[in-house]
Amino acid sequence: MNSWERCDKAGVKKHSKGKPPQLELPDFEAMINTHCSLITTARPFMKSLYRMVAGSGFVVVLADKRGYIMEVLGDADMLQKPLTKYFHHGAAWEEKVAGTNAIGTVLVLQQPFPRWHSVTHLA
Numbered sequence: 313m314n315s316w317e318r319c320d321k322a323g324v325k326k327h328s329k330g331k332p333p334q335l336e337l338p339d340f341e342a343m344i345n346t347h348c349s350l351i352t353t354a355r356p357f358m359k360s361l362y363r364m365v366a367g368s369g370f371v372v373v374l375a376d377k378r379g380y381i382m383e384v385l386g387d388a389d390m391l392q393k394p395l396t397k398y399f400h401h402g403a404a405w406e407e408k409v410a411g412t413n414a415i416g417t418v419l420v421l422q423q424p425f426p427r428w429h430s431v432t433h434l435a
Contacts, residue, residue, distance in 0.1 A: 315412040318420065322408040332410040335380055335402040343376060343402075350374075351382055358385055371396050375415050379406035 319325065335343065344351065354374050362372045362385040371386035381403045390396055399405075407416035418424065 315407055315417050315420070318407055319411050324408060324411050331398050333404040334400075335404070340380075340402040343380060344382065347376060347382055355383060358383060362386070371399055373399055373415065375405060377419070378404070379410075379415050379419050380404055381415075 334340075351374065358372045358374060365372070367387060369387075369390055371384060371390055373381055373385075374383040375381050381399060381401055384391070384399050384401065386396065386399070391399060404410060405413055405415035407413070407420060410416055
């Protein structure tokens with residue numbers, strides 16, 4: 313509910329279905345270069361997690377502190393679903409631009425998103 317209120321104040325639909333903003337290539341490359349060691353460290357863990365959830369409808373995402381996606385792993389069909397079709401490299405997922413979503417809410421709360429409030433329950 314708090315996320316919906318924040319989105320309303322920002323003038324964003326709480327369940328925005330539009331394409332979120334995306335970094336231009338030079339900005340995306342700069343972000344990747346800045347976070348290269350984090351991405352390199354996280355990638356094997358992300359792959360391991362993805363192997364455990366493959367085929368289940370989950371997507372594994374690594375975003376920077378601004379909510380821009382740096383890495384994403386998911387089943388090809390899952391990455392075409394309405395909820396996840398814009399989970400791609402460089403896409404912005406802050407609440408104030410993308411509406412209520414797990415990435416944006418974690419950024420605001422500055423703590424892990426409670427398990428019982430998964431993205432699928434917000435759709």
